[in-house]
Amino acid sequence: MARNSTADRAIDVLLLFESVGPVLGAPEVSERLRMSRSTTYRYLQSLRSYDLLEEAEDGRGFRLGPRVLRLAKAVRQGLGVPEVALPIMRELMLETDETVLLTRRSGANVVCVERVSSQHPIRLxxxxxxxxPVHAGASAKVLLAYADPSEVDELLKNPLPRLTKHSVTEPAKLRRQLEQIRREGFAVSHGEADANVTGIAAPIRDGADRVVAALSIAGVDFRIVDEAIPRLTACVVRAAQQISDRLADGHE
Amino acid sequence: MARNSTADRAIDVLLLFESVGPVLGAPEVSERLRMSRSTTYRYLQSLRSYDLLEEAEDGRGFRLGPRVLRLAKAVRQGLGVPEVALPIMRELMLETDETVLLTRRSGANVVCVERVSSQHPIRLxxxxxxxxPVHAGASAKVLLAYADPSEVDELLKNPLPRLTKHSVTEPAKLRRQLEQIRREGFAVSHGEADANVTGIAAPIRDGADRVVAALSIAGVDFRIVDEAIPRLTACVVRAAQQISDRLADGHE
DNA sequence: CGCATTGTCCCATTTTATGAGACTGCGGGG
DNA sequence: CCCCGCAGTCTCATAAAATGGGACAATGCG
Structure with a gap:
C-alpha cells in the first residue's frame, strides 16, 4: 500500500499515548520509535500545536489533549448509525433493563460507539x-461472523488471547460458533470478554445489507438468567432489525 | 516554532473532518488543502490504515474512524482530573439536580471533558x-479569568462572536467580568452561550494552585431562578474546592 | 455510448525530514 | 556549593522523503 512514512510516524507518536500509556516523556517516545531526540521533539511540537497533545503539569512528558475529545465528538456525526440507533437503543434499554451497546469493528478489536446505560443500581x-478483542463477547462474535472471510482467516492466524476462563481461544471452535451465529442471527456470550457478564448481540445492516455494526445488551450474569435469554434475545434481534430498516429507508 | 510540515499536513487532513464536515471526499480534501490528488490520497490512505479514517459505505469519501473513539477514551486516563472529579460531580448533581460539567480550555475554545447529566426530565x-468559544458561558469565563494574561490579550484581539443576544462581545466589559470572577471565585452566565441556559462555574486548581479546569452546573433558566443561585453557587464552589483539595493531596 | 470524475500508480524533481552535535538550564547528589 | 546528568532546543550538512504531473483504469451519469 502506498503510504506516507512521515505522516505515519506522526500518527505512531499520537497512538503511542493510547497503546503504551497516558503520560509519556519525550525520551521514552524517542526510544520506542527509534527516533533521534530532535526528530521526536519536532513531532511532539507539531501534535502539541494542534492540541492533540498537551504537556503534563509538571512539564515532564505529554498526554493526549482536549482536541482529541472534539474529534471524537465529530466521529458520531460522520457515522450515520448512532443517530438512527439511539432512540431504539433507549427503548431496548427500558424493555430489557440492561445496558445497551452499539459496537463496530476496528481492526482486531471491537469498539463501543454508543451506549445507553441501564438505570439499575447494579449495572454495567x-x-x-x-x-x-474481536473474538470475545457477543458483539465481537457477531461482527466477526459477518466479516470478510479473508479477514477472519487473517485474524485467526494469531493466537487468540484468553481474557477469561470462558474465552474461546480455539480457532476451530470459534469458526463453528460463527457459523451458528450466521444461521441464527444472534450471539450469546457467557463471561467470554468479562467475567460474570452475559451479553446478547445481533447484527445491524445498512441499505446494501452489509453488516455495519452490532447491537447488544450486557448485564451481570445473575441478572440475565437462562430462562430470560429467549425473551431478551428476541428484543435485541427486533431492535437491531428496526435500526437496519431505518438505515435502509434513509440511505436508499 | 520548529515544526514538521508533513506531519502537520497529515493532522490538517484529519482535523478537516472535525471542522469542515463529517464526510469528505478526496477531491474536496485535495482542494481545501491545495494538494495534488496523488498527495491527498497518500495522506488519506495513511490515516485509513490506522483506522483514524474509514471509507463511507458507498465508497464516496471518508469519515472519522473508530480509532478516534479509542483515543478519546485514553484522554481521560491521561488527564488526572476526571477520576478525582467524577464522584464529587455526581454528588453535586444530586445536590443541585442539574447537569454537572467539567471543562478545560483548548485554544480559543472550551471543551467539555466530563459530565454528569441531571436525572430531571427537562435537562441539559x-x-x-x-x-x-472561550468568552461565552460561565465555565468559559472562569477558565479565561485564570488564563495567562498574554493569552487573554491575544484572544481579545479578534472580534468575539455573538452566540446569543446575551453574549458578551465587548472586550472591556468582558475584562471587567473576568476581574469580578477572580475576586469572587465563581462565574454566573445567563444565556450567554446557549439561549435560556443558566450556568454557574468555579475553578479547579491543581497542587501548584494553577487553574486546570472548571466545574460548572447548567440548567434551563426557568429552573435556575435568581433566588436559588446563591445556594447553587455555594454548592459548586464547595465541590470545586473539594476536587482541588484532592488534586493537591494526590499530586504532592 | 462517450464524457466526466474518481481512484491508482510511476517517476524525476524538489523539498523536507533527519540525526549528530553543540548549547542551555535545571535539579539531585556528593 | 559545585558538579554531573538529563531534558529540551537549535543549527546544519546530508540523506531521504514527499510531491505533483501525467498515464491509466474503473465507475457513474447523462
Missing part, C-alpha cells in the same frame, strides 16, 4: 471507546 | 467534546 457501564 | 445534556 461500558463507555464509548471501550474495546475488546 | 452536553456531551464530552462539546465546545464553546
Amino acid at each position: 457501564s461500558y463507555e464509548r471507546g471501550h474495546i475488546v | 445534556s452536553y456531551e464530552r467534546g462539546h465546545i464553546v
Whole structure:
C-alpha cells in the first residue's frame, strides 16, 4: 500500500499515548520509535500545536489533549448509525433493563460507539471507546461472523488471547460458533470478554445489507438468567432489525 | 516554532473532518488543502490504515474512524482530573439536580471533558467534546479569568462572536467580568452561550494552585431562578474546592 | 455510448525530514 | 556549593522523503 512514512510516524507518536500509556516523556517516545531526540521533539511540537497533545503539569512528558475529545465528538456525526440507533437503543434499554451497546469493528478489536446505560443500581457501564478483542463477547462474535472471510482467516492466524476462563481461544471452535451465529442471527456470550457478564448481540445492516455494526445488551450474569435469554434475545434481534430498516429507508 | 510540515499536513487532513464536515471526499480534501490528488490520497490512505479514517459505505469519501473513539477514551486516563472529579460531580448533581460539567480550555475554545447529566426530565445534556468559544458561558469565563494574561490579550484581539443576544462581545466589559470572577471565585452566565441556559462555574486548581479546569452546573433558566443561585453557587464552589483539595493531596 | 470524475500508480524533481552535535538550564547528589 | 546528568532546543550538512504531473483504469451519469 502506498503510504506516507512521515505522516505515519506522526500518527505512531499520537497512538503511542493510547497503546503504551497516558503520560509519556519525550525520551521514552524517542526510544520506542527509534527516533533521534530532535526528530521526536519536532513531532511532539507539531501534535502539541494542534492540541492533540498537551504537556503534563509538571512539564515532564505529554498526554493526549482536549482536541482529541472534539474529534471524537465529530466521529458520531460522520457515522450515520448512532443517530438512527439511539432512540431504539433507549427503548431496548427500558424493555430489557440492561445496558445497551452499539459496537463496530476496528481492526482486531471491537469498539463501543454508543451506549445507553441501564438505570439499575447494579449495572454495567461500558463507555464509548471501550474495546475488546474481536473474538470475545457477543458483539465481537457477531461482527466477526459477518466479516470478510479473508479477514477472519487473517485474524485467526494469531493466537487468540484468553481474557477469561470462558474465552474461546480455539480457532476451530470459534469458526463453528460463527457459523451458528450466521444461521441464527444472534450471539450469546457467557463471561467470554468479562467475567460474570452475559451479553446478547445481533447484527445491524445498512441499505446494501452489509453488516455495519452490532447491537447488544450486557448485564451481570445473575441478572440475565437462562430462562430470560429467549425473551431478551428476541428484543435485541427486533431492535437491531428496526435500526437496519431505518438505515435502509434513509440511505436508499 | 520548529515544526514538521508533513506531519502537520497529515493532522490538517484529519482535523478537516472535525471542522469542515463529517464526510469528505478526496477531491474536496485535495482542494481545501491545495494538494495534488496523488498527495491527498497518500495522506488519506495513511490515516485509513490506522483506522483514524474509514471509507463511507458507498465508497464516496471518508469519515472519522473508530480509532478516534479509542483515543478519546485514553484522554481521560491521561488527564488526572476526571477520576478525582467524577464522584464529587455526581454528588453535586444530586445536590443541585442539574447537569454537572467539567471543562478545560483548548485554544480559543472550551471543551467539555466530563459530565454528569441531571436525572430531571427537562435537562441539559452536553456531551464530552462539546465546545464553546472561550468568552461565552460561565465555565468559559472562569477558565479565561485564570488564563495567562498574554493569552487573554491575544484572544481579545479578534472580534468575539455573538452566540446569543446575551453574549458578551465587548472586550472591556468582558475584562471587567473576568476581574469580578477572580475576586469572587465563581462565574454566573445567563444565556450567554446557549439561549435560556443558566450556568454557574468555579475553578479547579491543581497542587501548584494553577487553574486546570472548571466545574460548572447548567440548567434551563426557568429552573435556575435568581433566588436559588446563591445556594447553587455555594454548592459548586464547595465541590470545586473539594476536587482541588484532592488534586493537591494526590499530586504532592 | 462517450464524457466526466474518481481512484491508482510511476517517476524525476524538489523539498523536507533527519540525526549528530553543540548549547542551555535545571535539579539531585556528593 | 559545585558538579554531573538529563531534558529540551537549535543549527546544519546530508540523506531521504514527499510531491505533483501525467498515464491509466474503473465507475457513474447523462
